[in-house]
Amino acid sequence: MCLGIPGQIVEISSAEKKLAIADVSGVRREVNVACIAGDGPVDDLIGAWALIHVGFAMSRINEEEAAKTMEVLKMLGEAQEEIEAMRESQKMMEQAS
Amino acid sequence: MKYAEEFRDPKAAKGLLAQIATVIDEIGATKEKPVHIMEICGGHTHAIFRYGLDKLTPEGLEFIHGPGCPVCVLPMSRVDECVELAERPEVIFTTFGDAMRVPGTQKSLLQAKADGADIRMVYSPLDALELARRNPDREVVFFGLGFETTTPSTALSIQQAAAEDLTNFSVFCNHITVPPPIKVLLDDPHMILDGFVGPGHVSMVIGVEPYRFIARDYGKPIVVAGFEPIDLLQSVLMVLEQIRDGRAEVENQYSRVVPDEGNPVSIAACEDVYEARPTFEWRGLGEIDSSGLRIRGKYARYDAEEKFGVGYGKGLTRFIPEPEGCACGDVMTGRLKPRQCPQFGTGCTPEMPLGALMVSSEGACAAYYQYGGVEELEAAE
Ligand code: SF4
Numbered sequence: 426m427c428l429g430i431p432g433q434i435v436e437i438s439s440a441e442k443k444l445a446i447a448d449v450s451g452v453r454r455e456v457n458v459a460c461i462a463g464d465g466p467v468d469d470l471i472g473a474w475a476l477i478h479v480g481f482a483m484s485r486i487n488e489e490e491a492a493k494t495m496e497v498l499k500m501l502g503e504a505q506e507e508i509e510a511m512r513e514s515q516k517m518m519e520q521a522s
Numbered sequence: 523m524k525y526a527e528e529f530r531d532p533k534a535a536k537g538l539l540a541q542i543a544t545v546i547d548e549i550g551a552t553k554e555k556p557v558h559i560m561e562i563c564g565g566h567t568h569a570i571f572r573y574g575l576d577k578l579t580p581e582g583l584e585f586i587h588g589p590g591c592p593v594c595v596l597p598m599s600r601v602d603e604c605v606e607l608a609e610r611p612e613v614i615f616t617t618f619g620d621a622m623r624v625p626g627t628q629k630s631l632l633q634a635k636a637d638g639a640d641i642r643m644v645y646s647p648l649d650a651l652e653l654a655r656r657n658p659d660r661e662v663v664f665f666g667l668g669f670e671t672t673t674p675s676t677a678l679s680i681q682q683a684a685a686e687d688l689t690n691f692s693v694f695c696n697h698i699t700v701p702p703p704i705k706v707l708l709d710d711p712h713m714i715l716d717g718f719v720g721p722g723h724v725s726m727v728i729g730v731e732p733y734r735f736i737a738r739d740y741g742k743p744i745v746v747a748g749f750e751p752i753d754l755l756q757s758v759l760m761v762l763e764q765i766r767d768g769r770a771e772v773e774n775q776y777s778r779v780v781p782d783e784g785n786p787v788s789i790a791a792c793e794d795v796y797e798a799r800p801t802f803e804w805r806g807l808g809e810i811d812s813s814g815l816r817i818r819g820k821y822a823r824y825d826a827e828e829k830f831g832v833g834y835g836k837g838l839t840r841f842i843p844e845p846e847g848c849a850c851g852d853v854m855t856g857r858l859k860p861r862q863c864p865q866f867g868t869g870c871t872p873e874m875p876l877g878a879l880m881v882s883s884e885g886a887c888a889a890y891y892q893y894g895g896v897e898e899l900e901a902a903e
Contacts, residue, residue: 427563427564427565427590427591427592427668427669427671427672427723427884428565428723428749429671429723442682454645455648456646456648457648457675457678459678459787459791460674460678460785460787460788462787476723476726476779478671478672478675478723479618479645479646479647479668479672479675480645480646480647480648480649480675481646481648481674481675481678483671483674483723483726483727483785483788484726484779484780484785486778486779490778490779493530493750494749494750496530497569497749497750497751498749500572500573501565501568501569501572501883502883503565503568503883506883507645510618510619510643510645511645513619513643513645514643514644514645514646514649515645517642517643517644517649518649518652518653
């Protein structure tokens, strides 16, 4: 929860609500990009890497930083935990609907 | 150097370790009279143990593990209130998985779920919002937990709920802030703290300015650090150099991610949604002034405390002592090492935690347990 996880923005799902789809180690998940959107068009974020905390992209990082961070998170076991939490949450939402 | 090979850049790590050893000598620190550096953030605590940094660094350097794990400092009374909310028949209680096993006086959320409460683990408050949209006949309560890294996400979710005029979504707000407990520790005459390694991701949101008082008012160095082991070693070196040179400054080792001014969108959202509570209880540390956030009156309908009448000023007695034999308070303030707690590894394990420091992998006791603390304990016996 505290360390976040790097992901790449691959698609904008709602420019108005500042929501986008991020790819986190192969898991696609909707994230809020309000904190990294700046003043430019949200579409500019496609392809960008960001540190994602509980579904909110909090800081833009470059690809190298993303890779290094992912490596540390994997060693700490936090990456697996975080991705698992994303999957579980998605599963729960599917069952709920 | 058992773990040094695991570093992505072992050569750089060895170079930094050698420099740290030199500066420790220059300061004149020894095993008997070590320099005490507190890493505030639980993520750093975890990384220090995982990479064995406490063993790789010289004996003249001692890490004190700070209160920066939101799960660990969550008081029992708040867990009880979570259970109270979750057990209401109309409520779907949503929480991060980390909080499920924190013991309350009667039960944890995990036990409450087993007893039939509708508790759902979510990855994000966005999922809680979505559950509220899909279940208009139920009340969805989100358990807002965490330091400055997660406070903006809850604030933005409340703003979103207000924009949509959702009426069945609310937040049980337990967000807390890093600087107040640091001030309490610095004011404690029994604490020996010579410098700090500051939490990188908290600063990503609030910037470095909120730590200024540590250098200015208390004359202690603080270096905001990243999470790679190399980042940590470099930050420790920067703190030590300040101590050696008689400087006390706020330095930013993690500037590639942390802008000095933080994230303006996050800061504005938090400013809009929260205000400081007069005081908030921390497990092991007691009540700390202005250390917790509550939801402002203008968003009262999204405040679960207001909506359901639980929480500060609503229930009976607030303070609940720690369980018998638990040394969490002393460990949290650095007075005892986890293995010195009589419950460590026997009455308290990650599977069956007695104290909260054993619940999350960022808690000092869980980190000790996971990475060799138990072997040390056995070796010492
Ligand atoms: S071992 Fe358990 S009871 Fe003892 S200080 Fe750690 S968390 Fe608390």
